[in-house]
Amino acid sequence: GQQLNQSPQSMFIQEGEDVSMNCTSSSIFNTWLWYKQDPGEGPVLLIALYKAGELTSNGRLTAQFGITRKDSFLNISASIPSDVGIYFCAGRSGNQFYFGTGTSLTVIP
Amino acid sequence: SAVISQKPSRDICQRGTSLTIQCQVDSQVTMMFWYRQQPGQSLTLIATANQGSEATYESGFVIDKFPISRPNLTFSTLTVSNMSPEDSSIYLCSVWDRVTEAFFGQGTRLTVV
Numbered sequence: 001g002q003q004l005n006q007s008p009q010s011m012f013i014q015e016g017e018d019v020s021m022n023c024t025s026s027s028i029f030n031t032w033l034w035y036k037q038d039p040g041e042g043p044v045l046l047i048a049l050y051k052a053g054e055l056t057s058n059g060r061l062t063a064q065f066g067i068t069r070k071d072s073f074l075n076i077s078a079s080i081p082s083d084v085g086i087y088f089c090a091g092r093s094g095n096q097f098y099f100g101t102g103t104s105l106t107v108i109p
Numbered sequence: 110s111a112v113i114s115q116k117p118s119r120d121i122c123q124r125g126t127s128l129t130i131q132c133q134v135d136s137q138v139t140m141m142f143w144y145r146q147q148p149g150q151s152l153t154l155i156a157t158a159n160q161g162s163e164a165t166y167e168s169g170f171v172i173d174k175f176p177i178s179r180p181n182l183t184f185s186t187l188t189v190s191n192m193s194p195e196d197s198s199i200y201l202c203s204v205w206d207r208v209t210e211a212f213f214g215q216g217t218r219l220t221v222v
Binding site for chain 1: 212
């Protein structure tokens with residue numbers, strides 16, 4: 001199936017820094033999703049986006065639905081150690097979900 | 110959001126044997142999916158579990174190797190048959206009910222020795 005391209009693949013940042021990651025697709029989606037996966041756990045939904053240009057926040061996390069509907073962005077402000085994990089984007093088309101390649105985030109105290 | 114219970118959380122199995130993974134949801138859901146996640150990799154869809162009928166498998170996955178059952182709207186099982194070390198992976202159950210987005214179980218970490 002289609003896989004979305006995420007970048008960067010991994011990030012190592014200092015605690016307190018802001019983080020940005022993005023996800024691109026060759027296809028248009030009407031729904032963009034961002035998940036976080038902690039080690040040994042299943043992915044947990046962070047933010048859902050339903051409209052091109054939409055900007056949605058969840059605490060220190062902010063995600064945007066790209067105008068072209070082929071991309072999405074996730075920003076984390078003032079990172080803390082518990083932000084460590086793998087972040088996945090996903091595009092939904094009907095009842096089909098397509099996941100990104102993942103961004104591994106390491107926060108250095 | 111739906112609460113998903115996936116069992117077992119981990120197992121170590123001998124090659125040639127089979128393991129059945131269970132996924133129980135606390136509410137009726139429209140769709141249930143099974144994914145495989147290799148270490149450090151993204152999620153790969155194995156199949157969509159259909160209630161009362163055969164599962165819909167993705168390319169590269171076959172029913173003989175990954176038989177799936179879904180007897181009702183809250184329960185599904187995935188069996189990994191005739192296991193080899195290459196089947197060592199994390200297996201994830203996911204549900205979607207058209208009202209909320211996809212949720213995942215905690216996963217089953219399988220090691221085949």
